[in-house]
Amino acid sequence: MKNLYLKKSCDKRAQNGYLWIFSNEIEDIGNYSPGEVVRIFNSSKEFIGIGYINPHSLISVRILSRKDINIDESFIENRIKSALALREKLYHKPFYRLLYSEGDFLPGIIIDRYNDIFSIQLNTYWAEKNKDLIINTLYNLFGNNINIVLKNDNKMRLLETLPLKVESLNKDFNGDIILEENDIKMYVNILKGQKTGYYFDQRENKKKISFVSKDSYVVDAFSYIGGWGLNALKHGAKKVDFVDCSSYVLECAKQNVSLNKFSAQTDFIKMDVIDFLKNLSQEKEKPDVLVIDPPAYVKSKKKINEAIKGYINLNKWAFKSIKKGGFIFTCSCSQHIDFEKFIWIINAAARSAGKKFKILSPLSQGFDHPINPKMSETNYLKGLFIQVL
Numbered sequence: 537m538k539n540l541y542l543k544k545s546c547d548k549r550a551q552n553g554y555l556w557i558f559s560n561e562i563e564d565i566g567n568y569s570p571g572e573v574v575r576i577f578n579s580s581k582e583f584i585g586i587g588y589i590n591p592h593s594l595i596s597v598r599i600l601s602r603k604d605i606n607i608d609e610s611f612i613e614n615r616i617k618s619a620l621a622l623r624e625k626l627y628h629k630p631f632y633r634l635l636y637s638e639g640d641f642l643p644g645i646i647i648d649r650y651n652d653i654f655s656i657q658l659n660t661y662w663a664e665k666n667k668d669l670i671i672n673t674l675y676n677l678f679g680n681n682i683n684i685v686l687k688n689d690n691k692m693r694l695l696e697t698l699p700l701k702v703e704s705l706n707k708d709f710n711g712d713i714i715l716e717e718n719d720i721k722m723y724v725n726i727l728k729g730q731k732t733g734y735y736f737d738q739r740e741n742k743k744k745i746s747f748v749s750k751d752s753y754v755v756d757a758f759s760y761i762g763g764w765g766l767n768a769l770k771h772g773a774k775k776v777d778f779v780d781c782s783s784y785v786l787e788c789a790k791q792n793v794s795l796n797k798f799s800a801q802t803d804f805i806k807m808d809v810i811d812f813l814k815n816l817s818q819e820k821e822k823p824d825v826l827v828i829d830p831p832a833y834v835k836s837k838k839k840i841n842e843a844i845k846g847y848i849n850l851n852k853w854a855f856k857s858i859k860k861g862g863f864i865f866t867c868s869c870s871q872h873i874d875f876e877k878f879i880w881i882i883n884a885a886a887r888s889a890g891k892k893f894k895i896l897s898p899l900s901q902g903f904d905h906p907i908n909p910k911m912s913e914t915n916y917l918k919g920l921f922i923q924v925l
């Protein structure tokens with residue numbers, strides 16, 4: 537195993553627990569090949585950890601351990617076992633994010649579990665190189681009857697010079713699954729669906745909609761397959777509009793309403809959310825509850841100001857569309873927007889809509905997306921449950 541040395545004045549972050557080392561922090565980066573495991577030393581030649589490198593990527597090293605140990609099958613198995621033990625403690629049904637990359641100290645790997653179907657993203661060169669080992673570890677832990685789907689279409693892979701590809705190891709699997717969350721059943725096809733198939737990160741937040749659902753008119757904007765709106769229906773909403781720009785996900789949301797035998801009034805609207813809110817702001821009947829759960833607006837730090845303007849505009853229309861005294865669940869899943877900035881954005885949006893609000897609760901990612909306290913990048917989901925006055 538090769539040694540890797542940090543440049544002078546680049547020691548502090550990695551020594552303090554941060555798991556990434558950038559290409560400009562490394563001495564002699566040309567010395568290494570993609571996916572190689574390296575021993576990392578600070579500029580005073582003291583050992584600080586074991587990690588893997590891709591010299592072609594801006595985030596060149598991801599630290600795997602602070603101990604000088606072998607990175608082998610049992611290392612990967614122990615990391616997955618420890619992540620599994622946490623999920624088994626937290627959830628009584630096997631539907632969750634089983635492994636959350638840096639949040640579970642196994643950078644580059646995401647595994648979502650839908651009972652005996654495992655949807656995996658291998659987002660770095662090292663993770664891809666160890667694909668067979670990761671797959672075998674899952675067979676060892678869960679038996680040979682499980683199916684594994686490689687949802688390797690995350691654009692992060694391009695930064696690692698990896699191709700984008702989605703495949704099911706069981707070739708007969710057509711992608712259809714039914715998952716369970718908050719005692720609600722949801723159908724989706726994980727081969728066609730977004731990301732790993734479902735957004736487990738909002739599970740705890742979706743529970744909070746139960747407080748304000750009874751007899752309410754709810755709008756689930758950016759609905760995907762309907763998670764928020766289905767929770768509202770379960771807790772007595774009288775009417776739910778599901779709004780998304782994808783007809784496929786709206787078709788799933790519709791199936792999910794039937795699957796759970798919900799009989800309240802529902803509508804499935806294929807439309808840009810801002811256009812929908814602009815129309816709604818002119819309507820007499822305004823919703824009691826509005827969910828705003830958009831995709832990440834900030835794709836890179838450089839575009840942050842543009843994205844902030846986008847969030848302010850979106851939330852301004854949310855404020856203009858809600859009933860007086862109504863409730864908004866508003867979220868951002870952009871890792872570059874921190875919680876304080878998000879409150880600032882919502883204040884700016886309220887001001888430009890001429891509205892006031894109270895914060896009832898902050899919203900964050902679910903327990904199966906643990907936050908690494910040394911890496912703000914793992915703390916990506918921010919939200920507010922507010923009442924508009």
Ligand SMILES: C[S@@+](CC[C@H](N)C(=O)[O-])C[C@H]1O[C@@H](n2cnc3c(N)ncnc32)[C@H](O)[C@@H]1O
Pocket residue numbers: 734735738757758759760761762763764779780781782785807808809810829830831832
């Ligand atoms: C983060 S996902 C929503 C997740 C969902 N709320 C949940 O909890 O399962 C974002 C959704 O917004 C949709 N979307 C993206 N841009 C949109 C737009 N401008 N108007 C309407 N829908 C949009 C995507 O199709 C996707 O389903």
